[in-house]
Amino acid sequence: MAQKTKLIDVSKCTGCRGCQLACKQWNQQPAAQTENYGTYQNPPDLQSNTWTLIRFQEIADKDSVKWLFRKDGCMHCTDAACVKVCPSGALHYTEYGTVAINNERCIGCKECVSACPFDIPRYDRVTDKIYKCDLCLTRIQAALEPACVKACPTGALKFGDRADMLKLAYKRAAELGGNANVYGDKFVDGTHVLYVLQEKPSTYEKLPANPSVPLSIIAWKDLLKPLSLLAAGGVIAGSFLHYIIHGPKLPDEDQNHKGGE
Amino acid sequence: MRKGLIQATDAFERIVHWSLAISCLILCITGLGMMFQSFNFIGTIMGGLKSLKYVHNFTGLFFMATLYFTIRMWWKEAGVFSMPEDMEWMMCAGGYLWHVDKVPEVGKYNPGQKAFFLVVAGCGVMMAITGLIMWFPLSFPTELVRWMFVLHALGFVTIFAFFFVHLYLGTIGSPGSLDAMLSGWVTRAWLKKQHPKWLKEMEHEGKLVVYGEEKTSTGGHGH
Numbered sequence: 001m002a003q004k005t006k007l008i009d010v011s012k013c014t015g016c017r018g019c020q021l022a023c024k025q026w027n028q029q030p031a032a033q034t035e036n037y038g039t040y041q042n043p044p045d046l047q048s049n050t051w052t053l054i055r056f057q058e059i060a061d062k063d064s065v066k067w068l069f070r071k072d073g074c075m076h077c078t079d080a081a082c083v084k085v086c087p088s089g090a091l092h093y094t095e096y097g098t099v100a101i102n103n104e105r106c107i108g109c110k111e112c113v114s115a116c117p118f119d120i121p122r123y124d125r126v127t128d129k130i131y132k133c134d135l136c137l138t139r140i141q142a143a144l145e146p147a148c149v150k151a152c153p154t155g156a157l158k159f160g161d162r163a164d165m166l167k168l169a170y171k172r173a174a175e176l177g178g179n180a181n182v183y184g185d186k187f188v189d190g191t192h193v194l195y196v197l198q199e200k201p202s203t204y205e206k207l208p209a210n211p212s213v214p215l216s217i218i219a220w221k222d223l224l225k226p227l228s229l230l231a232a233g234g235v236i237a238g239s240f241l242h243y244i245i246h247g248p249k250l251p252d253e254d255q256n257h258k259g260g261e
Numbered sequence: 262m263r264k265g266l267i268q269a270t271d272a273f274e275r276i277v278h279w280s281l282a283i284s285c286l287i288l289c290i291t292g293l294g295m296m297f298q299s300f301n302f303i304g305t306i307m308g309g310l311k312s313l314k315y316v317h318n319f320t321g322l323f324f325m326a327t328l329y330f331t332i333r334m335w336w337k338e339a340g341v342f343s344m345p346e347d348m349e350w351m352m353c354a355g356g357y358l359w360h361v362d363k364v365p366e367v368g369k370y371n372p373g374q375k376a377f378f379l380v381v382a383g384c385g386v387m388m389a390i391t392g393l394i395m396w397f398p399l400s401f402p403t404e405l406v407r408w409m410f411v412l413h414a415l416g417f418v419t420i421f422a423f424f425f426v427h428l429y430l431g432t433i434g435s436p437g438s439l440d441a442m443l444s445g446w447v448t449r450a451w452l453k454k455q456h457p458k459w460l461k462e463m464e465h466e467g468k469l470v471v472y473g474e475e476k477t478s479t480g481g482h483g484h
Contacts, residue, residue, distance in 0.1 A: 085410075087295040088310045107311040109295070110398045114406040123399060128311075216407040224414035225296060231422040239429035242357075249357065249435045251450035 003097040003162035004140060006149060007169055008071050009196040011176055012156035015040065015054055015069040022151030023052045026136060046072060048124035051133040052148055057205055070204050071148070071157070074099065074120045074133040075184065076192035081213040082112035082121060084221050090130070097162065098192045100134040103127075117188070117211035135192065165194055172196045187211050264473035266446035267460075277330045278442055284324040288388075289421055291317040296414070321392050328385045339370040339378035346458070347372040369459040373430075380423055384416040391416070446472060 024031060029049035034042050041056040052073035059066040076098040082091045083099060090105035091112055108128035112121045121132045136146035144150070149159040158165065166185060173180045173196050183195040188211060202209045270278075294303035294313050304313035332340070342348075349365040351372050356364040370378070391409040398406040431438050437451035452460045463469040 087298070088301060089298050105310070107295075107309075107314045109314060111395075111410070114398050114403050114410070119403075214407050216411045220411045220414045224411065224418055228296070228414065228418045228421055231418050232425055235422045235425040235429075239425060239434065242429075243433060246358065248433060249454065251437055251448065251454040 001095040004135070004159065004192065005097075005162040005165040006076075006135060006146060006193045007158040007160075007165045007196070008193065009156045009158070009169075009172055010068070010070055011172075011180070011196060011198050012154045013054070013069040013071065014154055014156075015056060015067075016153065017054050018151040018153060019071060019148035019157060020050070020052055020054055022147040023133070024050070026139070026147035027051065046120065046122055048122040048131045050122075051131065055205055059199075059203070066199075068199065068204065070195075070197075070207065072206065073148075074135070074193070075118050075188075076135055078189035078191070079213055080188070081115040081117060081217050084213065084217055085111040085115040087111065094134075094137055094140075096135075096137075096140055096192070098135045098137065098140075100137045101130065101132060103129050103131070106130050115214065115217050117208055117214065119206065162190075162192065169194050169196050183207075188213060262444070262446055262472050265449065266472040267449055267452055268445055268470035268472070269441040269447045269452070270445040272445070274334060275442055275445055277327055277334060280327040281324065281331050284320050284327060285385075285420065285424070287320045288317060288324055289417070289424065291320065292417060296417070318392075318396055321389070321396075324385070325389045328382070328389065331385075332382050335370075335378055338368075339375050340382070342372060342375060343368065347375070366458040366461075367456065368462065369456055371456070377423060377427060380419060384419050384423075387412055388416045388420070 023029070029051070031049075032043065032047075037044065039056055041054070043050055043053070046053050052071060055068075055070045055072050057068040057070070059068060078097060080091070080093070080099045083093060086092075087109060088105045088107050090102045090107075092100060092102065094100045106129040108123065108130065110123050110130065112130055113123055121130045123130055136144070136148075139146055145159045149157040158168065166182075169182045169185075173182050176196070176198060178198070179200055180196065180198050181200070183197050183201050184191040184193060197204065200209075201207050290303060291307075291313050293300045294310065295317065301310055304310035307313045307316055346365050346367055350367050353359075353361040353364060355361075355367075355371055355373055357373070391413040394401050394406060394409045395413060398409075401409075431442070435455070437448060438455070440447050440451075449460070460469070
C-alpha cells in the first residue's frame with residue numbers, strides 16, 4: 001500500500017480552525033466550555049478529545065507583528081516512540097505508514113505520553129485510556145481525505161501519496177524562499193505529516209527543532225528488554241552447567257546420619 | 262520433626278521471605294506480560310491486560326511492605342560484610358566454582374548470600390521508587406519518567422536473573438538449604454558445611470535451638 005502523508009502549508013493557513021471543528025465533528029468529540037485567557041488559541045492545548053489544534057503565536061518583528069498559525073497534532077512517525085513503548089499493541093502502524101490507536105486494547109499505562117517526542121498523546125481519566133489523531137484511518141480506508149483536509153478552505157492542508165506530498169512541499173518551500181523549510185522528512189525516519197514552515201522550526205512553540213526517539217526509550221526497549229531474557233537464560237544454562245560440572249554443595253556427613261526420612 | 266534438627270529461621274522470617282518471593286514472582290510474570298507483546302496472553306487469565314496492570318501495581322504495594330520487613334529483619338545479619346573472613350570467602354568463591362580444600366568459615370549468611378540480599382534490597386527499593394513514578398507519570402517531568410522506565414527495566418534484568426541463581430542455590434545446588442525456608446529446621450551436618458561459624462557461635466552462647474533438647478534461651482530477632 002502506498003504511504004500516505006498530510007501536508008500542512010502554514011503559509012496558507014488563515015487560522016479559521018475549520019480543521020479543528022471538522023476533526024471534532026467526524027470523530028464525534030464533544031467540546032468543553034471555554035474562557036478567554038488572552039489568546040485566540042482555544043482550547044489552550046491538545047486534549048483527550050481535541051486531537052488537532054491551531055496554535056496561535058504573535059511575534060514582534062521590528063515595527064510590525066507576525067502572526068503564526070500552526071496546526072498541531074500527531075506527526076505519524078515512521079519510527080514512532082509511542083508504538084515502541086506501547087505494551088498492548090494498541091498503538092500500531094497502519095498499511096499507510098500512519099500510526100493508529102485501537103482503544104479497546106489501551107490499558108491506560110501512559111507510557112506513550114512520556115515517550116512521544118512531540119507531546120501528542122493525551123490521557124483521559126474517565127475512560128482510563130489514551131487518545132490521539134489517527135489521520136482518520138477509516139476515511140483513508142474508504143479512499144477519502146482526512147476530515148481536517150476536507151474542511152480546509154485555503155488549501156493549506158493537502159493529503160496524498162507520500163512521494164507526491166514531499167515533492168509538493170519542497171516546491172512550495174522553494175517558492176516561498178527566505179527561511180521557508182520542509183519539516184518532517186529528516187527525523188524519526190520521516191513523519192507522515194509534513195510542514196512547510198515559513199520560519200525556522202525553533203520559532204514555533206512546542207515544535208521540537210530536532211525530534212528523535214528518546215535515548216532512554218532505545219536503552220529500555222532495544223537493549224534492556226532483550227537482555228532481560230538473555231540474562232535469565234544465561235543464568236539457567238550456567239546453573240545447569242554448574243550442577244553437571246562442579247556439582248552441588250553437599251554436607252560432608254550427610255551419609256552418616258541415622259533416621260530414614 | 263526429627264530429633265537433633267536445629268532451628269535456623271523463625272516463622273516470621275519464613276512468612277516475610279515467602280511474601281516477598283511470591284509477590285516478586287507475580288511482579289516478574291505480570292511485568293513480562295507488559296514488557297513483551299508476545300507475553301500479553303498472561304493478561305488473559307486475569308481478565309485482560311488492563312487487569313494485569315492493576316495486579317502488577319497493587320502487588321507492587323504489597324511487595325514494598327514486605328521489602329520493608331525484609332530489610333529491617335535481615336539487615337544486621339545479611340546487610341553488613343564482616344572482614345576479613347568475608348573477603349577470604351569471596352577470594353575462593355566459597356568453594357562453589359572450583360575445588361577449595363578449606364573454605365573460610367562464615368557466619369549465618371555467607372558473602373554470596375549477603376551480596377544477593379543487598380542486590381535484592383537495592384533493586385527492590387529502586388523498583389519501588391521507579392514503579393511509583395511510572396504509576397503517576399503525568400505528575401512528574403517527562404525526562405525523569407523516561408529514565409524511570411530504563412531503571413525499572415534494569416532492575417528487572419537484575420532481579421529476574423538473580424531469581425534463577427537463588428532458585429538453583431536454594432534447592433538442588435545446595436541440598437538441605439530449602440528446609441531453612443520451609444520448616445526452618447536444618448541438619449547439623451548442613452550447618453557445619455554452610456554456616457560453621459554461626460553454629461559455633463550459637464553453641465558457644467548456648468542459644469542454639471535443637472529439636473528434642475531443652476532450650477537454654479531463645480534466638481530470634483527481637484521483632
